Amino acid sequence: MHIVxxxxxxxxxxxxxxxxxxxxxxxxxxxxxxxxxxSRPALMYVFMGKMRFKDILPFPSDYWVRNKMKxxxxxxxxxxxxxxxxxxxxxxxxxxxxxxxxxxxxxxxLGLDEFKLEGIQGFYSLQDLEKLQDSxxxxxxxxxxxxxxxxxxxxxxxxxxxxxxxxxVREKWFGSNFLPQEEAELVTNHLLSKNINIKFEIEIIGxxxxxxxxxxxxxxxxxxxSDTDLVCICIGVKPNVDWLKxxxxxxxxxxxVNEHLQTNIASIYAVGDCVEFKNPVYGxxxxxxxxxxxxxxxxxxxxxxxxxxxxxxxxxxxxxxAKFFDVxxxxxxxxxxxxxxxxxxxxxKHPTKYKSIRLVYNATNKVFIGCCVLGIRFRxxxxxxxxxxxxxxxxxxxxxxxxxFDSEFSTRxxxxxxxxxxxTVI
Amino acid sequence: xxxILKWSQWLFNFEVKNEGVWFKSLSNRGVVGWILALFLSFxxxxxxxxxxxxxxGAKGMSNTGFIAWFDPISIFxxxxxxxxxxxxxxxxxxxxxxxxVKFIVKYKNNNYQIxxxxxxxxxxxxxxxxxxxIMASLNQPAMDLKNMWPLNYxxxxxxxxxxxxxxxxxxxxxxxxGIALTFIISPVLTYFYGKRWYCxxxxxxxxxxxxxxxxxxxxxxxxxxxxxxxxxxxYPVLFLVCLMTLTILDSFFxxxxxxxxxxxxxxxxxxxxxxxxIIALGIRQNGWxxxxxxxxxxxxxxxxxxxxxxxxxxxxxxxxxxLINALKLREWYGFYVGAIFSGIIxxxxxxxMGSRVWCRFGCPMAAILGxxxxxxxxxRITVNGGQCISCGNCSTYCEMGIDVRAYAQKGExxxxxxxxxxxxCAEVCPRGVLKLENGPISLDNGKIRF
Numbered sequence: 001m002h003i004v005x006x007x008x009x010x011x012x013x014x015x016x017x018x019x020x021x022x023x024x025x026x027x028x029x030x031x032x033x034x035x036x037x038x039s040r041p042a043l044m045y046v047f048m049g050k051m052r053f054k055d056i057l058p059f060p061s062d063y064w065v066r067n068k069m070k071x072x073x074x075x076x077x078x079x080x081x082x083x084x085x086x087x088x089x090x091x092x093x094x095x096x097x098x099x100x101x102x103x104x105x106x107x108x109x110l111g112l113d114e115f116k117l118e119g120i121q122g123f124y125s126l127q128d129l130e131k132l133q134d135s136x137x138x139x140x141x142x143x144x145x146x147x148x149x150x151x152x153x154x155x156x157x158x159x160x161x162x163x164x165x166x167x168x169v170r171e172k173w174f175g176s177n178f179l180p181q182e183e184a185e186l187v188t189n190h191l192l193s194k195n196i197n198i199k200f201e202i203e204i205i206g207x208x209x210x211x212x213x214x215x216x217x218x219x220x221x222x223x224x225x226s227d228t229d230l231v232c233i234c235i236g237v238k239p240n241v242d243w244l245k246x247x248x249x250x251x252x253x254x255x256x257v258n259e260h261l262q263t264n265i266a267s268i269y270a271v272g273d274c275v276e277f278k279n280p281v282y283g284x285x286x287x288x289x290x291x292x293x294x295x296x297x298x299x300x301x302x303x304x305x306x307x308x309x310x311x312x313x314x315x316x317x318x319x320x321x322a323k324f325f326d327v328x329x330x331x332x333x334x335x336x337x338x339x340x341x342x343x344x345x346x347x348x349k350h351p352t353k354y355k356s357i358r359l360v361y362n363a364t365n366k367v368f369i370g371c372c373v374l375g376i377r378f379r380x381x382x383x384x385x386x387x388x389x390x391x392x393x394x395x396x397x398x399x400x401x402x403x404x405f406d407s408e409f410s411t412r413x414x415x416x417x418x419x420x421x422x423x424t425v426i
Numbered sequence: 427x428x429x430i431l432k433w434s435q436w437l438f439n440f441e442v443k444n445e446g447v448w449f450k451s452l453s454n455r456g457v458v459g460w461i462l463a464l465f466l467s468f469x470x471x472x473x474x475x476x477x478x479x480x481x482x483g484a485k486g487m488s489n490t491g492f493i494a495w496f497d498p499i500s501i502f503x504x505x506x507x508x509x510x511x512x513x514x515x516x517x518x519x520x521x522x523x524x525x526x527v528k529f530i531v532k533y534k535n536n537n538y539q540i541x542x543x544x545x546x547x548x549x550x551x552x553x554x555x556x557x558x559x560i561m562a563s564l565n566q567p568a569m570d571l572k573n574m575w576p577l578n579y580x581x582x583x584x585x586x587x588x589x590x591x592x593x594x595x596x597x598x599x600x601x602x603x604g605i606a607l608t609f610i611i612s613p614v615l616t617y618f619y620g621k622r623w624y625c626x627x628x629x630x631x632x633x634x635x636x637x638x639x640x641x642x643x644x645x646x647x648x649x650x651x652x653x654x655x656x657x658x659x660x661y662p663v664l665f666l667v668c669l670m671t672l673t674i675l676d677s678f679f680x681x682x683x684x685x686x687x688x689x690x691x692x693x694x695x696x697x698x699x700x701x702x703x704i705i706a707l708g709i710r711q712n713g714w715x716x717x718x719x720x721x722x723x724x725x726x727x728x729x730x731x732x733x734x735x736x737x738x739x740x741x742x743x744x745x746x747x748x749l750i751n752a753l754k755l756r757e758w759y760g761f762y763v764g765a766i767f768s769g770i771i772x773x774x775x776x777x778x779m780g781s782r783v784w785c786r787f788g789c790p791m792a793a794i795l796g797x798x799x800x801x802x803x804x805x806r807i808t809v810n811g812g813q814c815i816s817c818g819n820c821s822t823y824c825e826m827g828i829d830v831r832a833y834a835q836k837g838e839x840x841x842x843x844x845x846x847x848x849x850x851c852a853e854v855c856p857r858g859v860l861k862l863e864n865g866p867i868s869l870d871n872g873k874i875r876f
Contacts, residue, residue: 010816042816045817045819049448049449050448050822051448058816296812323856328857380813407536408537409538410538
């Protein structure tokens with residue numbers, strides 16, 4: 001049995017890792033990005049000089065040999081599904097019994113063909129980091145376009161290296177696409193406190209290049225031009241599946257899969273960012289480009305790829321986390337950016353520090369359905385338990401301190417939160 | 427002027443947390459780092475072996491030069507001119523205080539770090555520096571009340587015992603205190619809080635490592651090979667210090683068989699009971715040697731028998747215990763471990779091997795506390811579900827070179843002998859995944875049993 005995995009990000013490697021726990025199958029991992037698996041969210045720390053590249057490799061170098069996983073560095077040219085083989089650009093051919101596509105994603109474009117210009121890039125891959133390292137030495141003024149997680153990471157990176165930049169955000173607040181209003185305001189205030197040059201409610205509609213095809217300025221929707229020699233486009237990512245159009249694997253925005261992560265071709269599976277569910281689990285998106293989701297899918301597939309009758313993939317209670325400069329963010333369960341009538345919510349924020357707690361419940365039956373915190377850490381196990389077991393919000397509140405995961409001697413705010421709750425009419 | 431400004435900016439940086447540490451020559455084993463390492467190492471060598479070069483006056487002569495600068499301070503504290511050890515203690519304390527303030531400013535958003543650092547500064551200033559000076563000025567035996575055996579390897583030396591027991595009730599108190607610290611207070615505190623109560627809250631070596639050593643913590647090697655060497659060195663040092671203490675006490679009691687309320691025969695019985703207890707505990711911890719092959723069992727048991735025969739033989743025929751020359755061993759340990767390892771390498775190698783070289787590879791105290799922490803302590807670092815993004819900040823900034831990430835990405839609690847509980851892994855984690863805990867086990871997913 002030979003399992004070939006294309007892509008060595010968290011999804012692909014999780015497949016290999018959990019497959020190896022139960023099977024002796026031959027495993028080959030192909031990547032054109034880097035020889036070895038590295039932590040993608042940690043790329044920013046290499047740029048900031050907090051870690052070297054070798055520090056962001058999650059496994060020791062002998063891990064792959066020890067676990068009999070073959071690593072192949074190369075570009076896949078062709079997938080021949082009929083003969084179950086993969087052809088690489090160096091001419092070698094890999095025959096597989098099962099193929100796993102863990103292709104990841106790629107930066108979304110503004111639709112202006114902007115990636116053709118020199119000096120315009122996304123920040124996703126190791127190659128993007130290398131390009132950025134190169135540019136960082138010679139640029140005068142950078143631009144970040146898009147108020148999302150990667151945008152704020154880039155802002156932090158540029159600040160740490162003393163690179164002057166403008167941060168262009170289309171919305172009124174930073175993060176209003178994925179954060180509730182109050183949280184978005186809080187994070188925005190934190191960004192402003194860092195004295196970064198951030199421009200809200202401006203859309204970039206064009207770029208100007210110099211004679212050498214290098215970007216010279218960006219143009220806003222009001223026609224204003226602003227000089228820049230490096231532009232990072234961070235308006236989100238999309239599944240990296242363009243090259244699959246030449247194969248028989250069925251794709252839409254991502255690789256279409258069933259509840260077993262199987263594509264239209266029985267021996268080919270897909271995991272992680274590149275996946276698009278035909279029938280997503282209730283309440284979840286069909287495409288979820290998250291590190292954690294990729295790992296969960298990978299672990300599921302590694303466990304079940306050799307099973308005759310595998311159980312369907314269950315994503316579990318939604319969770320995610322991020323960090324905006326110094327402020328950590330965690331979310332468990334269902335916390336939408338805006339609340340319809342069916343949601344009830346209790347929100348507390350610290351009067352001076354960048355800290356907040358929000359609990360969300362179902363307005364009709366008062367069942368706790370989610371929470372998100374800024375500047376405070378919550379325990380995943382506890383929050384998951386409350387959500388899974390459908391605790392009432394009134395049962396959760398007295399035990400809120402059990403969820404706290406802050407370091408010892410941290411100031412606690414459960415009492416203040418209770419006061420807010422008691423003053424809210426439920 | 428600009429360079430002074432830059433330097434003070436580095437010293438009291440309000441915003442930056444470990445940004446650019448791999449770009450700077452000082453913290454990247456660059457030229458500046460090497461120069462500092464050489465400076466510190468040679469500083470120790472001169473202080474230990476050639477204090478006259480620093481201006482220490484020969485017997486009866488007054489100090490000159492560098493050491494003479496400290497005479498007024500020394501006279502203020504204890505009434506006599508500065509010795510090289512006074513200068514060392516004074517500078518050591520001063521550095522912990524200055525760099526402690528820097529550390530607190532750097533981690534100002536974390537109360538655990540602030541309180542812990544104040545504790546370190548307090549114990550260094552009062553227990554290691556001021557109180558011993560006061561004791562000395564009152565003509566009492568001067569002792570660092572927190573420096574316990576086996577880190578304080580001369581506590582059970584004949585001259586120290588004699589000094590303490592000839593100083594009346596105060597000396598007796600110090601004797602009882604020292605023994606209680608090692609055998610009662612420390613095990614109890616370590617059970618509840620882990621070895622951190624000592625290593626990163628109280629200890630002087632820890633104090634310097636946590637404050638002055640903080641800019642170098644990422645230089646600790648976190649490979650498995652380094653871990654292997656750690657175990658290969660630290661446990662033999664522990665063995666050596668035990669052996670040395672045993673042989674010294676043996677010769678001490680042999681020379682004074684009935685002078686004290688513990689006689690030579692009492693001593694022999696205590697030691698034999700202690701040894702058997704440790705061996706029994708070790709066997710129990712290994713499941714009464716279950717799963718160990720027959721031949722290893724035989725080898726293990728015969729080794730034990732041989733050890734007992736040699737001890738019994740040496741004691742009944744009035745030979746030194748294990749036939750070891752106690753004075754030679756003591757000289758050897760004092761020079762190689764006491765001076766070269768804990769001093770020159772322990773501090774001089776900060777810019778090369780990270781801030782905890784001595785604590786990690788050499789300290790016998792850390793070894794004992796570590797064994798206890800691994801097997802009989804509530805302390806552990808818990809991992810918050812599946813939130814780890816494998817970024818590696820925890821492993822990089824672990825001063826003990828523990829590959830924290832290897833546990834965190836599996837969702838496994840971290841229970842390691844070497845962890846000093848500094849809490850920096852939890853602080854640098856960008857996703858809030860780690861937490862130091864010592865409460866009773868309730869919500870953990872970790873593999874810890876009591």
